[in-house]
Amino acid sequence: MKQIPDPASALHIRADELWIDESNLVYSANESDTYALEEALLLKEAHGGEVVVVTVGSARTTQMLKDALAKGAGRAIRVALEGDGDLDSNGMAHLLAAALREEAFDLILTGLQSDDAGHGQLGPMLAELLDLPHVTLVVATDIEAASIKVKQELEGGWFQNVTLTLPALLTIQSGINKPRYASLKGIMAMKSKKIRDVQPAGLGIDPQQLAPLQTVKRIYLPIKSKETVFLEGSPAEVAAQLVDKLTNEAKVL
Amino acid sequence: MQSGVPIPIPPLFYAFAALATLYFAYNLRRAAAARIGRPDSRAIDWWALIPNAITYGIAQRKVTSFKFGYASVMHLLMAWGFMELFFATSVDFFVERGWFAVWLPAKDTPWFAAANEVGGLALGIGVAMALWRRLPRNKPALLPNDAFSGRGSLLGDVGILLVLLLLAMGGFMTEAARLAIEQPENAAASFVAFSLVGLLSLEMWHSLQPALWWSHAALALTLIALLPQTKLFHALLAIVNAALTNHAEMGQLRPMHITKMMSDPEADLDSLVLGAGQVQDLTWKQLLDAQTCTECARCTSVCPAHAVGSPLSPMKIMQVIRKQLYDQTMGGKEAAELIGANAITAEELWACTTCGACAQECPVMIDHIPAIVDMRRFLVLSEGAPPEAAASSLEKTAQHGNPWGFAHETRLDWAADMDPPVPLMAQKQDVDILYWVGCAGSFDPRNQSVTRAMITILEAAGVDYAILGKEEKCTGDAARRIGEENVYETLAHDNIATLDRYRFKRIVTACPHCMQTIGRDYAQLGGQYEVVHHSAFIEELLEAGKLTPSQTVDGKVTFHDPCYLGRHNDQYDAPRAVIARTAGQDAMVEMELSRGESFCCGAGGGNMWYETKSDERVNLARFDQAIETGAETVATACSFCLIMMDDAVKVRGKEGAVAVKDIAELVAEGLTRDG
Ligand code: SF4
Ligand code: SF4
Numbered sequence: 001m002k003q004i005p006d007p008a009s010a011l012h013i014r015a016d017e018l019w020i021d022e023s024n025l026v027y028s029a030n031e032s033d034t035y036a037l038e039e040a041l042l043l044k045e046a047h048g049g050e051v052v053v054v055t056v057g058s059a060r061t062t063q064m065l066k067d068a069l070a071k072g073a074g075r076a077i078r079v080a081l082e083g084d085g086d087l088d089s090n091g092m093a094h095l096l097a098a099a100l101r102e103e104a105f106d107l108i109l110t111g112l113q114s115d116d117a118g119h120g121q122l123g124p125m126l127a128e129l130l131d132l133p134h135v136t137l138v139v140a141t142d143i144e145a146a147s148i149k150v151k152q153e154l155e156g157g158w159f160q161n162v163t164l165t166l167p168a169l170l171t172i173q174s175g176i177n178k179p180r181y182a183s184l185k186g187i188m189a190m191k192s193k194k195i196r197d198v199q200p201a202g203l204g205i206d207p208q209q210l211a212p213l214q215t216v217k218r219i220y221l222p223i224k225s226k227e228t229v230f231l232e233g234s235p236a237e238v239a240a241q242l243v244d245k246l247t248n249e250a251k252v253l
Numbered sequence: 254m255q256s257g258v259p260i261p262i263p264p265l266f267y268a269f270a271a272l273a274t275l276y277f278a279y280n281l282r283r284a285a286a287a288r289i290g291r292p293d294s295r296a297i298d299w300w301a302l303i304p305n306a307i308t309y310g311i312a313q314r315k316v317t318s319f320k321f322g323y324a325s326v327m328h329l330l331m332a333w334g335f336m337e338l339f340f341a342t343s344v345d346f347f348v349e350r351g352w353f354a355v356w357l358p359a360k361d362t363p364w365f366a367a368a369n370e371v372g373g374l375a376l377g378i379g380v381a382m383a384l385w386r387r388l389p390r391n392k393p394a395l396l397p398n399d400a401f402s403g404r405g406s407l408l409g410d411v412g413i414l415l416v417l418l419l420l421a422m423g424g425f426m427t428e429a430a431r432l433a434i435e436q437p438e439n440a441a442a443s444f445v446a447f448s449l450v451g452l453l454s455l456e457m458w459h460s461l462q463p464a465l466w467w468s469h470a471a472l473a474l475t476l477i478a479l480l481p482q483t484k485l486f487h488a489l490l491a492i493v494n495a496a497l498t499n500h501a502e503m504g505q506l507r508p509m510h511i512t513k514m515m516s517d518p519e520a521d522l523d524s525l526v527l528g529a530g531q532v533q534d535l536t537w538k539q540l541l542d543a544q545t546c547t548e549c550a551r552c553t554s555v556c557p558a559h560a561v562g563s564p565l566s567p568m569k570i571m572q573v574i575r576k577q578l579y580d581q582t583m584g585g586k587e588a589a590e591l592i593g594a595n596a597i598t599a600e601e602l603w604a605c606t607t608c609g610a611c612a613q614e615c616p617v618m619i620d621h622i623p624a625i626v627d628m629r630r631f632l633v634l635s636e637g638a639p640p641e642a643a644a645s646s647l648e649k650t651a652q653h654g655n656p657w658g659f660a661h662e663t664r665l666d667w668a669a670d671m672d673p674p675v676p677l678m679a680q681k682q683d684v685d686i687l688y689w690v691g692c693a694g695s696f697d698p699r700n701q702s703v704t705r706a707m708i709t710i711l712e713a714a715g716v717d718y719a720i721l722g723k724e725e726k727c728t729g730d731a732a733r734r735i736g737e738e739n740v741y742e743t744l745a746h747d748n749i750a751t752l753d754r755y756r757f758k759r760i761v762t763a764c765p766h767c768m769q770t771i772g773r774d775y776a777q778l779g780g781q782y783e784v785v786h787h788s789a790f791i792e793e794l795l796e797a798g799k800l801t802p803s804q805t806v807d808g809k810v811t812f813h814d815p816c817y818l819g820r821h822n823d824q825y826d827a828p829r830a831v832i833a834r835t836a837g838q839d840a841m842v843e844m845e846l847s848r849g850e851s852f853c854c855g856a857g858g859g860n861m862w863y864e865t866k867s868d869e870r871v872n873l874a875r876f877d878q879a880i881e882t883g884a885e886t887v888a889t890a891c892s893f894c895l896i897m898m899d900d901a902v903k904v905r906g907k908e909g910a911v912a913v914k915d916i917a918e919l920v921a922e923g924l925t926r927d928g
């Protein structure tokens with residue numbers, strides 16, 4: 001799971017224009033990650049096992065992890081890092097892969113993409129590093145013994161069913177389920193659950209692998225370039241004007 | 254009318270009487286069923302014990318209330334008649350033995366004889382009225398007939414009335430026989446029985462007398478023995494329940510002290526009962542409440558949720574609690590669940606707006622809201638199952654400090670262009686009035702206009718005031734009434750810490766929900782503040798001559814009483830006084846349901862944040878009542894009422910024709926018009 005600036009926050013661009021100003025921001029769990037967590041909890045409730053929530057981030061991710069534990073995850077692992085703005089998906093995938101190798105997972109679920117950076121790459125990269133089969137954009141899951149059947153969303157309203165052998169990795173589409181509300185009972189149970197911090201240095205990763213493969217040159221607010229023109233006159237005149245504009249101005253006809 | 258005890262009283266009667274009393278005492282164990290409930294945090298007001306028992310139990314003040322009519326008369330006749338006869342029979346009994354003879358009237362003292370006849374008549378007429386009302390064709394729609402009706406109690410509803418009728422008639426007949434045989438000097442004072450004497454010959458009275466006497470005595474004793482199993486048990490329980498009621502706490506939710514428990518490493522978290530999922534999770538007083546329910550349906554008849562076709566019926570809630578309680582304590586059921594398809598459904602619980610109309614109407618001091626919210630607490634705190642939209646709003650409240658989920662950063666944006674700038678507590682530290690803006694006042698565009706109006710008023714009257722600005726957070730009202738006590742307590746502790754950093758004399762707020770929460774709920778967590786609603790405060794300023802608004806309302810105006818201002822906090826006059834100063838003479842038109850009888854706007858109890866199924870939305874029903882008066886201005890004095898009424902104007906397509914205004918806006922417009 002990834003913690004991101006809450007979508008309701010008022011965002012300001014940092015003076016160097018390379019990232020947003022992170023002071024005074026409220027952070028929350030990335031949306032599709034909350035669906036991934038819920039899917040994991042549902043699978044656990046149906047088939048048994050344990051849900052472990054894993055993140056890369058600073059101490060402020062504690063709130064998100066506690067929330068996941070309150071909802072029913074059994075324990076949490078955090079690859080401790082001060083700020084995560086400098087790591088790209090590749091770096092994060094390497095950190096997570098190193099941390100996950102120590103565990104024996106049957107299934108790794110991630111959100112489809114983070115709502116801040118929006119790359120959507122972490123899942124597939126992680127799967128490659130761990131040498132696991134993976135499917136992105138999953139909208140339904142069904143475990144059958146040692147394999148899992150999933151429904152993947154394709155373009156244009158199409159879907160396909162894929163069966164993978166476990167262990168496997170899925171990236172979950174928002175809307176696959178209804179994330180639960182953390183009950184006080186869950187919050188009380190959370191008190192005895194553990195968050196384990198893993199230091200990146202202890203993972204034995206070549207720092208070269210963490211070096212960003214992509215760099216942000218500048219971030220800026222989208223430039224508004226919308227222009228609305230009202231065409232007036234009788235329907236026939238309007239139609240004629242529209243054809244004219246489409247051919248000569250928009251050059252689409 | 255008197256029972257006409259033959260002298261000497263046969264020993265067999267004593268044997269019967271002893272048996273009946275024993276069985277009655279054994280039956281009284283039903284009352285003790287409530288002891289499986291939890292201890293109650295509400296203190297019993299020992300000084301008020303007897304006054305309460307007399308006012309509500311004997312004098313039955315609440316049987317009349319707003320709904321004085323057929324049913325009130327019917328009940329008072331039966332109850333007082335019954336009490337009088339009980340008294341008379343006891344007196345007779347004592348007099349026969351010469352006990353307390355100095356103080357007691359003799360059987361044939363004319364006024365006593367006449368009084369007893371009146372008692373018998375009252376009972377008879379009352380019972381006849383009740384039977385008439387229960388004829389299928391006269392039956393009010395709300396009289397219960399579902400599986401939970403304790404009318405499945407011994408003898409049911411009509412059966413017990415017939416027994417009472419027989420008792421009254423038997424009493425008269427027995428007395429007539431006595432009068433015929435003994436021919437006492439003042440026989441005519443027993444005017445009903447006396448008129449019956451002529452019906453039969455003396456011989457016949459002689460031969461009938463023993464049978465009459467015995468049947469009357471047997472019926473009376475049997476009724477006493479079985480009373481706790483019949484619906485008449487309410488007569489006893491109502492007196493006890495009214496006596497034990499803490500009136501000041503009615504409607505108040507009981508504190509849970511979750512934060513304290515969670516931060517105390519010693520605390521036994523398992524001892525924290527997370528709301529009421531089973532009967533024993535309610536307090537003994539709540540269980541006693543349910544046992545006392547008379548099934549009069551008055552609560553349901555005034556419930557706004559019920560009125561718009563939602564499945565909620567506060568009476569049914571009480572019936573289910575009682576049924577489950579008896580099932581568990583005397584029916585041998587292990588654990589009786591309160592919530593479920595065959596008990597109270599979540600849908601019913603969520604439909605409640607906590608408007609308080611039910612408790613206000615209830616003749617026997619039942620406090621429905623806390624029981625309903627305790628069950629909501631179970632759904633939220635234990636099951637993690639608030640309505641979907643409410644869950645999202647609760648998460649936003651916890652995350653951003655406001656239920657809309659606006660960025661906390663923007664809380665003060667409404668004041669950005671205010672001139673002069675709005676003073677902040679952080680700058681002033683010590684003021685007369687801390688103006689609590691509230692979430693609606695900060696973020697909702699319609700209510701921002703009320704906030705600006707309040708600032709205009711505070712400035713114009715030269716009040717020494719300041720606001721908390723970004724230090725303010727949601728009071729937690731909605732969270733609390735949804736049952737999310739954990740989120741509420743967290744917010745409450747934050748706000749209390751903030752308020753305690755500053756010095757101020759009073760808090761003024763335009764939102765009755767904020768007033769209720771800060772002024773009354775926070776006290777349970779150690780925050781003691783004097784909170785004044787803006788209506789009272791503006792009235793104060795007007796009275797002191799600090800504001801002289803010009804008339805701003807043209808045409809008729811009606812006022813919608815916010816439940817948390819009126820019913821919950823008993824304030825009805827201040828907003829009307831304020832309106833009177835801004836409207837023309839005789840401009841005020843009252844709705845049929847106004848003041849204590851007000852019909853909720855539908856937003857309370859957290860309903861602002863989720864939808865429940867019903868045939869009609871509550872706010873539309875209320876708005877229709879408002880425009881029925883012919884008013885062109887619907888005034889109110891609550892942030893959420895304003896949103897609800899404003900929404901209704903749009904849905905009903907009355908924009909332009911009907912204005913919805915907060916009273917502060919009416920005043921402020923009159924100030925700015927002056928220039
Ligand atoms: S508080 Fe209001 S809405 Fe709730 S049950 Fe009572 S009357 Fe109905
Ligand atoms: S709760 Fe009160 S008002 Fe409602 S039916 Fe019972 S006694 Fe009557």
Ligand code: SF4
Nearest residue numbers: 815816854857893894
């Ligand atoms: S918004 Fe107003 S009427 Fe509606 S519940 Fe609150 S106080 Fe009652």
